Amino acid sequence: MKVKKTLESFNNAINGIIETVRTERNMKIHLIVALVVLIASFFFDITKVEFLILAVTIAMVIAAELVNTAIEAAIDMTTNYYHPLAKIAKNAAAGAVLITAINALLVGYIIFWDKLTTFSFSLINKVKNSQPYTIFIALVIVCIVTIIAKAIFGEGTPLKGGMPSGHSALGFSIATAISLITEEPICILLSFILAFITAQSRVDSEVHSIAEVAVGAVFGILLTLFIFTLFRL
Numbered sequence: 457m458k459v460k461k462t463l464e465s466f467n468n469a470i471n472g473i474i475e476t477v478r479t480e481r482n483m484k485i486h487l488i489v490a491l492v493v494l495i496a497s498f499f500f501d502i503t504k505v506e507f508l509i510l511a512v513t514i515a516m517v518i519a520a521e522l523v524n525t526a527i528e529a530a531i532d533m534t535t536n537y538y539h540p541l542a543k544i545a546k547n548a549a550a551g552a553v554l555i556t557a558i559n560a561l562l563v564g565y566i567i568f569w570d571k572l573t574t575f576s577f578s579l580i581n582k583v584k585n586s587q588p589y590t591i592f593i594a595l596v597i598v599c600i601v602t603i604i605a606k607a608i609f610g611e612g613t614p615l616k617g618g619m620p621s622g623h624s625a626l627g628f629s630i631a632t633a634i635s636l637i638t639e640e641p642i643c644i645l646l647s648f649i650l651a652f653i654t655a656q657s658r659v660d661s662e663v664h665s666i667a668e669v670a671v672g673a674v675f676g677i678l679l680t681l682f683i684f685t686l687f688r689l
Contacts, residue, residue, distance in 0.1 A: 621655065628673040
């Protein structure tokens with residue numbers, strides 16, 4: 457009997473996590489960022505201590521978002537009108553999530569900055585010698601893989617809607633390619649600003665969610681970096 461209750465409690469906890477992921481946009485973003493960080497850990501020289509710090513930091517952010525969702529649901533269930541105390545409770549819970557997120561950014565900066573700097577210099581030296589057609593090949597591959605991803609997720613059409621955002625992927629792919637072949641900071645800055653505006657326009661027009669354009673941006677950046685590196689091997 458005790459084993460059955462324990463299993464039920466465990467199952468309820470999992471359902472709570474799944475429901476939060478399904479209904480909360482911020483939780484989706486947290487999980488996407490966590491996935492990117494964990495994948496990056498395999499490509500950089502991360503020590504056991506650093507990995508444990510990253511794992512604890514990720515767990516803190518996700519746990520805070522779960523608690524925030526629970527508080528919001530409890531307040532909405534018991535209060536169907538504006539109440540200043542309800543506002544304080546919701547804002548305080550959201551503040552807890554913000555603190556853990558800021559802490560996660562600080563931890564990520566401390567752990568990855570030196571490693572990213574070393575990696576960036578070696579990558580840039582390789583890319584500077586790449587052929588011009590590499591950019592065209594990278595864009596074509598990004599387009600093809602984006603369409604495949606949309607087909608896998610079964611959402612939207614190749615040109616509209618769905619996961620990931622094709623416009624965001626292409627925009628950030630172009631911005632990444634520009635940043636890899638030029639040393640002009642203004643060109644790099646403007647290219648990423650244009651990519652961000654493109655992604656934001658897809659959210660404003662309600663064609664894509666923030667999660668979809670965020671995944672598209674990360675997707676375009678990482679795939680472009682991989683292609684440029686691959687052509688120099």
